[in-house]
Structures are given as structure tokens and as C-alpha cells.
Amino acid sequence: MIHQFCSITSIEKLNPSIIKIKFKSPLIAQSAKQGQFVNIRIDETSVPLLRRPFSIYYTTEEEVEIVVGVMGMGTKKLTHKQVDDTLDIIGPLGKPFKLDDGEDISILVGGGLGAAPLPMLFRSLQRLKKNIVIFLGAKNKEYLLKDYLPAKYISTDDGSEGYKGNIVSLLDNYLSNSAGKSYKIYACGPTPMLIELIKVARKFNINCEISLETMMACGTGICQGCAVKSKNSSKKYLLSCVDGPVFNAKDIEL
Amino acid sequence: MTKFAFKIRDVEFKNRIFTASGTFGYGVEIPQLIDVNKLGALITKSITLNPRAGNPPNRIIETPSGLLNSIGLANIGVREFLDKILPQLSNLNTVIIVNIAGNSDEEYGKLIEMLNNEPVIKAFELNLSCPNVKEGGLSLGTNLKSVSEITRIARKLTQKPIIVKLTPNVTKISDFAIAAESEGADAVSLINTLVGMAIDVKTRKPKLSTITGGLSGPAIRPIALAKVFETVRAVKIPVIGIGGILSLNDALEFFLAGAKAVQIGTANFINPHSSVDIITELEKFCDDNCIKDFEEFIGSIDLSGNLAINN
Structure with missing residues (x-):
């Protein structure tokens, strides 16, 4: 888990409602695993107040890519960012997809x-x-x-x-x-x-x-906001940010 | 003692910036992101007698400059807290305040009895936001009698500082501060969240599973500041200010209104480093403004010319 100010290296409009943002962070890029996410503070104002979580779309040695669907005020503000602007980022967060399940x-x-x-x-x-x-x-x-x-x-x-x-x-x-x-x-x-x-x-x-995509605040397990119903009898709820966002389908109830 | 140190009862705090209950977990979750040892105090999330799973989703929703939550006091319960969390807190170089919550005065009593002998725990903060099971489910903290009774029981059971956390969902918050003070509370902290609600107009459903929740964040800051200002003038015990503090400037407003310390809450979700940043910036502010005794800055709001103040 790293908290960093990263500069944007490219912004690409894929279509009127989706943009792809690349930012520079060798630390996050090299430690990120499949299925993890980053939590981004859009700007220093209180509108929007909370960070917005984005799946890590792709990484190179030095850079991280995310795709942003323009949906609410937070994502709309992101579309106004420019190359060389900095983003306040915490990541990589969450549990990744498991790779060792031996399927054909x-x-x-x-x-x-x-x-x-x-x-x-x-x-x-x-x-x-x-x-x-x-x-x-x-x-x-x-x-x-x-x-x-x-x-x-x-x-x-x-x-x-x-x-x-x-x-x-x-x-x-x-x-x-x-x-x-x-x-x-x-x-x-x-x-x-x-x-x-x-x-x-x-x-x-x-x-x-x-x-899963859930409403999230902190992204680090402290606010307990992103509860997901669990099928496990010992625990009624799991947290999307630290127990997920990747879950085995048998463990949760949607 | 340094310039920012102060005492509540016999406990010394190295500075006046604390993290608020429920916004900093148990204090052990994110050591990568913040040096907890720099804090004046760390207040745990509310601990209850039995573990609580919390409320169903959705538990949180963002509103303009605010966060509406209905976590439902999800926590591991006092026994697991003692077994698993407390040993991890014992190495920290900050004051550990345990926030406790119950449904009745007996529950508060039991919690204090179970926690009081732990030297790591330096003080208690009483969260009175739970429904009163005996009296129809209204929040304990909105009933003067309950606030008095719970404070009295807590006072009998511990010599450690007792901080009573006050809800703003009452007509006159300072009456509750006076009640806590007269039953022996060492400080009051305010404000807890304000009851709020949001509706999804497309589905016509409430956005929170519990319909209403608690509003926090900068949206409530002016309300919190007014309540702190009111309470400071009503009691002699220290008032700890809480409510949407994101920056040094926000914290300074509370100090000028008379708060002896402040708690950083929702800001921890946005910038986990914000409390430490405010501590550093406050030191610089005092240096830049030649403030040698911070105690003199506290409550130094300039009211000259404000003729409408009655008090």
C-alpha cells in the first residue's frame, strides 16, 4: 500500500464517456497484481469529498493505466485533468484474482x-x-x-x-x-x-x-463502509476493499 | 511539556490533534500510511460487549461535502479487542483512548470493568449513540437522564479520564455537557454525527439500508463549531472539537472557539495523513505567528463589536 502524488503521463478519450488515464508510479506499477485497485483523490476540494476507486487496467515498468467511465461529478472532474497534473493516489489495494486454481x-x-x-x-x-x-x-x-x-x-x-x-x-x-x-x-x-x-x-x-464494484470510502478497511454479505457462517459481512474486491462466488451473496 | 502538551485529569497528551473514533479503525490497520506515534491520542472505534456484524449494505453514501454512514458499530467485541488488538497497541507512543458503546448503563459498567485494569488504555470515551433498549430505542445520548446515569456509573468504576461524546441531535447540546460535567466527566467531545438521509429518486429507495444515517464531513463543520462555541461557555471541563476538520485552518477555528483539542474524523478516509499534516502545520503556524503559549490562543476568538452575544 503506497500513498503517492503521481503525474499524469497521458489522457486518452476512448469515446465521449470513457477516458484512459496513465500515470507514473514505478512503485505501484511494479507491486500491482491482477484485480487490485487504486483509490484516487480527485482534487483538494470537498466536492467530491471521497476518493474514487478504479481497477488497475494495465501496468508497465513505470506507469499505471486506469479507465474512467464518466458517470458522476468525481469522474467528470477527472476528465478535466491534463498531462503533467498530479493525482493523489493510494494503492495498490485489495485482494487480487487467484492464479493457482489448476483449471484447463x-x-x-x-x-x-x-x-x-x-x-x-x-x-x-x-x-x-x-x-x-x-x-x-x-x-x-x-x-x-x-x-x-x-x-x-x-x-x-x-x-x-x-x-x-x-x-x-x-x-x-x-x-x-x-x-x-x-x-x-x-x-x-x-x-x-x-x-x-x-x-x-x-x-x-x-x-x-x-x-465487485461497491461504494467505498477509505479503501483500506478502516471505515467498514463497503460491506458485502458473506455466506460464511462465522462472518456476516466481508469488506470489498480488503477482503475483495475479488471474491470467490461461493463466499458471498449478491 | 512541549508547547502543545496538555493534561486531562492526570493523562498528558503531547499535542491536541486526535483521531476520531470510527475513522481510524483500531489504530493498527494502516501503519504504512501514517505514523501513529505523532498523534496526540488515538481513539479506537467503538467497542461493544459482544461482537457486532454491523448493518447491511449500503452503509455509506456521499452527499455534498459530506459522508452519510450507517456502519452499525461493526466491531469485534471487547474480548477479542483485549486478546488481539490491545497487545498491538502497547508499543505505540501515543495516548490510547478506548471508545465504548452499549445499550444500557449496565453494559457501559461491564465494559469499563473489563478494560479498566489495562495500563495501555489511558482514557475512555463514551459513545452514547446506541438506542436505549429500556426506553423505546431512542439514542441514549438524546436523553439527559441516561447521559447523567451512564457518566455516574463510569465515574464510580474508573479513575481514568472519562470523555463523554455528545450527539448534536438534541435541542441544546450544552445541557448535556453540563449533565456530564456534574456527574464527574473529565471532558466532553462534540459533535457526533447528525442524523441525515438521502433518497435515490430513480428507484425511490433510501440510499442507506437503515434509511437514515449519521452525517459527517465538512458539511457539518459550521454546525459543529457553533455547538463547540456554545458548550465551551457552559462548562469548565475541556471541550474537544469534532466535525469536518480537513485542514489546519479548520482546526484553528475550533481552537479559537475554545476547544482544548480536536479530533480528525472523516478526513482520515480521504487523506490518511491529514492528522499528522495538521500537527506539523500547527507547529509552523505557531512559530510564524510567535505563539509561545498555545493555551492563550485557545478561546481567543475576537468578539469585540459582536453585540448580539448574550452570556
Whole structure:
């Protein structure tokens, strides 16, 4: 966990509502693992008051990339930042995706901007020489995060790219037609998508890790704000920031 | 004693900047981000007799310049606190204040009995925000009689400093400070959070699972300052100011209003280093302004010309 002021090295507008920000931090870049996040203070004013958490999208030796969907006042203010501006960043935070589950085929499923932690995961799995199949879904083609992700299966709600419909039904079809191998699903996306996805994972009895997006304040476990219902009898709630954001689907209730 | 040191009862604090209960965990979570030993005091999150899982999500929501929370006093309970956390606090070079919360005066009594013999614990802060199970569920801290009774019981059981944390959700907060003082409290800290609410207009649902929650952050600072100003003029015991302090300037306002110390709360979530930053900046401020005795700065608000003050 590092608290640093980092300068922005590039800002790229992917489309009117998504930007990609790169900032310089060798410390964070080299210690970040797949699925972890950074908590960013937008500016020194109290509007917005809290930091905003962002999945680490990609890293190089020196730099960290995040993708920002412009949704509220905090993310809107981020779009006004410029190269060489500094960002107040705490990270890397949270538990990463686990890589050692021994599956034959790793299935990555991303929904919209929820796909943000998948490129790091894809790279880590590639280094382990895993057999990887990627599913990407979004409401339209502008929201498909295809950088770094050679997706074999693509869907959009409006049909602007790939299959018109839901990415989870594509996954269901794929699994119905492939027997005899062991799989693990790694997924990130909106909660309704994850709920459906967990049903499919359960139907085929597949180990499944999901990364959650929750409201967060501190990002370090002290405020206890980001509670997630636990299925474990000894603990009623888990915290998304320190117990997650990556959870095994069997451990939590959405 | 250094320029900023002061005492409550027989406990000496090296400076006047504390971290507020519930905003700094048990004090052991983020040693990478802040040097706890620089703090005047560290106040633990509220400890209850039995472990509490806390409230269902959503527990937090941001409002303009504020944070609305409904954590539900999630904590590990006094036994696990004694076994697992306290040993980790024993090496710290700051004053450890344990904040305790209960549903009845008996619970406060039991908590103090269990904690009082621990030399690491230097003082108690009483959180009176829990519902009163005996009297219909209203918060204990909004009932003068409950505040008096709990303070009286605590006073009987400990010689350590007792700080009573006051809720602003009452008509006249200084009446509660007077009640605590007359039952032997050594200090009062204020304000706790204000009851607040937010609704998602699309879904028509309340944004917090418990419908209402406690509002903190800079949004409540002017209210907190007014309550501190009022209370300082009503009691002789030290008043510790709390409420949306993010910067040195914010802290100075509370000192000018008469607070002997301040607690940094919500700011810890935004900048974990903010309390230490304020300590450093306060030293510089005093050097730059030739303030040799900080005690003289406290309460030095200039009211000349303000004819509307009755007191």
C-alpha cells in the first residue's frame, strides 16, 4: 500500500464517456497484481469529498493505466485533468484474482467498464501459459474494452458489435457445448450480470471468481463502509476493499 | 511539556490533534500510511460487549461535502479487542483512548470493568449513540437522564479520564455537557454525527439500508463549531472539537472557539495523513505567528463589536 502524488503521463478519450488515464508510479506499477485497485483523490476540494476507486487496467515498468467511465461529478472532474497534473493516489489495494486454481481453461468475462481489471489478469494467466477464452459484453460497441483483450466472444445489447444480447447467455451456450475440461471463470461487471453469471457457473459446477464494484470510502478497511454479505457462517459481512474486491462466488451473496 | 502538551485529569497528551473514533479503525490497520506515534491520542472505534456484524449494505453514501454512514458499530467485541488488538497497541507512543458503546448503563459498567485494569488504555470515551433498549430505542445520548446515569456509573468504576461524546441531535447540546460535567466527566467531545438521509429518486429507495444515517464531513463543520462555541461557555471541563476538520485552518477555528483539542474524523478516509499534516502545520503556524503559549490562543476568538452575544 503506497500513498503517492503521481503525474499524469497521458489522457486518452476512448469515446465521449470513457477516458484512459496513465500515470507514473514505478512503485505501484511494479507491486500491482491482477484485480487490485487504486483509490484516487480527485482534487483538494470537498466536492467530491471521497476518493474514487478504479481497477488497475494495465501496468508497465513505470506507469499505471486506469479507465474512467464518466458517470458522476468525481469522474467528470477527472476528465478535466491534463498531462503533467498530479493525482493523489493510494494503492495498490485489495485482494487480487487467484492464479493457482489448476483449471484447463481460464474463462474471462467482462461486462462494460467492468472489464477493467481483466487485461492484468489476462497477462498474468498468459505468463502461466494458460489456455484462455475471453468473453466481452457491453451496452454498445463504444463500451467494449478491447485493448489488450483478444476477445473470442463479444456481445452488445444493441447489436452494434458481435452477438446482439447478453454475454452471460453466450457463456451459457459455450459451456453447454464443451464438456470434459475443467474451467474457471473470472468475471467483473455490473451486479445484475454477475448474479446471472454465478447461476451459470453453478449450473456447470465451475469455480468462479468475481470482482465487485461497491461504494467505498477509505479503501483500506478502516471505515467498514463497503460491506458485502458473506455466506460464511462465522462472518456476516466481508469488506470489498480488503477482503475483495475479488471474491470467490461461493463466499458471498449478491 | 512541549508547547502543545496538555493534561486531562492526570493523562498528558503531547499535542491536541486526535483521531476520531470510527475513522481510524483500531489504530493498527494502516501503519504504512501514517505514523501513529505523532498523534496526540488515538481513539479506537467503538467497542461493544459482544461482537457486532454491523448493518447491511449500503452503509455509506456521499452527499455534498459530506459522508452519510450507517456502519452499525461493526466491531469485534471487547474480548477479542483485549486478546488481539490491545497487545498491538502497547508499543505505540501515543495516548490510547478506548471508545465504548452499549445499550444500557449496565453494559457501559461491564465494559469499563473489563478494560479498566489495562495500563495501555489511558482514557475512555463514551459513545452514547446506541438506542436505549429500556426506553423505546431512542439514542441514549438524546436523553439527559441516561447521559447523567451512564457518566455516574463510569465515574464510580474508573479513575481514568472519562470523555463523554455528545450527539448534536438534541435541542441544546450544552445541557448535556453540563449533565456530564456534574456527574464527574473529565471532558466532553462534540459533535457526533447528525442524523441525515438521502433518497435515490430513480428507484425511490433510501440510499442507506437503515434509511437514515449519521452525517459527517465538512458539511457539518459550521454546525459543529457553533455547538463547540456554545458548550465551551457552559462548562469548565475541556471541550474537544469534532466535525469536518480537513485542514489546519479548520482546526484553528475550533481552537479559537475554545476547544482544548480536536479530533480528525472523516478526513482520515480521504487523506490518511491529514492528522499528522495538521500537527506539523500547527507547529509552523505557531512559530510564524510567535505563539509561545498555545493555551492563550485557545478561546481567543475576537468578539469585540459582536453585540448580539448574550452570556
